[in-house]
Amino acid sequence: MSEKRKIAVVITARPSYSRVKTAIQAIKEHPKLELQLIIAASALLDRYGSAVNYIENDGFEIVAKVFNVLEGENLTAAAKTTGIGILELSTVFDNLKPDIVVTVADRFETMATAIAASYMNIPLAHIQGGEVTGNIDEKVRHAITKLADYHFVASDSALERVIKLGEETEFVFNTGCPSIDLAKEVEKASLDFNPYEKYGGVGAQPNLESGYLVVMQHPVTNEYQNSRKHIEETLHAIEELKIPTLWFWPNVDAGADGTSTGIRAFREKNKLEHVHFFKNMKGDDFLKLLNNSKCLIGNSSVGIRECAYLGVPVVNIGSRQNKRDRGFNVIDVNYNKEDIKEAIQKHLDTGKAQISEIYGGGNAGENIANLLVTLPLKFHKTITY
DSSP: OOOOEEEEEEEOSHHHHHHHHHHHHHHHHOTTEEEEEEEEGGGGOGGGOOOHHHHHHTTOOEEEEEOOOOSSOSHHHHHHHHHHHHHHHHHHHHHHOOSEEEEESOOTTHHHHHHHHHHTTOOEEEESOSOOOSSHHHHHHHHHHHHOSEEEESSHHHHHHHHHTTOOGGGEEEOOOHHHHHHHHHTTOOOOSOHHHHHOOEEOOOOOTTOOEEEEOOOOGGGGGGHHHHHHHHHHHHHHHOOOEEEEOOOSSTTHHHHHHHHHHHHHHSOOTTEEEESOOOHHHHHHHHHTSSEEEESOGGGTTHHHHHTOOEEEESSTTTTOOOOSSEEEEOSOHHHHHHHHHHHHHHOSOOOOOTTOSSOHHHHHHHHHHHSOOOOOOOOOO
16 A cells, blocks of 8 residues: 655634634545644634634644744734744644645735745645735735645636636646535534533623624734724624624734724623623534524625525625625625614525525535645646746
């Protein structure tokens, strides 16, 4: 029997785990692949909902942990965190000697993975390239595309965009998004757990039986100075609607301190007797929560991806998901409480949206694992433009 290919997957942030969980599982189970799972950056920080316990409870072995986040939640801290990540991941890759490194999406920490692998002549596979959002994430995403050797994109338009960037057509694949695999698993599931008992959190514990909203709003990196003002508009809208609401803490991005401070200050001033706050939640539970909600409010990509497949109504606020492909479930609004309230009410009046498979039909993880077995090992490119 031939030696297994060693596949190093680097998870650098809490949301990234659910983005690739089914791909990780498929790699682990494939007889010709060996999974090397590396957890780094904010995925290790309890302050932002450490993903480590969920990962280990799901049966995955973590072969390396990289603590590289420099606190500060500003642009300088983000740049320095990336630099530290390059230093630390280079050592990890040197020790593990993977055949292929897999990096996910577009957060600033993923740049460290891409640079370290590229300069060490390790073939690099990028999941979720080719998308457009119009902020710093887009720069990171396209830069990783140029560093990557294989591209596992999530939609037809993303595939076309990666090819237009000059990538070799034979190494660009529309695998679908692995997060849709998880959505497919819960599309008919009820809310079969008590979120307060299972995940703790702080704040009121409103009765969810008559329906509830979910909020997940992150700071926008190139608008980080306004993060507190942005979150306050959403807080005012939710406070005035008086609908039971489950609110999730923001990612560790530039501006996160403003978002967090805004939430805490508003919470101290206003009773918010219908709102409960969570740091994190296991991926399948979070999707069950979303699937049984009346509406998701904020600017998370889960509203664009998984909620499109599930038909969950979404009020998308601001520019963070600008130009990303949408299904039939999204109403886009600016940072204005009246606009937010009006969009929420419109969704409440119309109910579930028409489902869309724009990001795949639920078999992306298996598609990715099968490609990782057969692709030729390469770390150079043929110019196609």
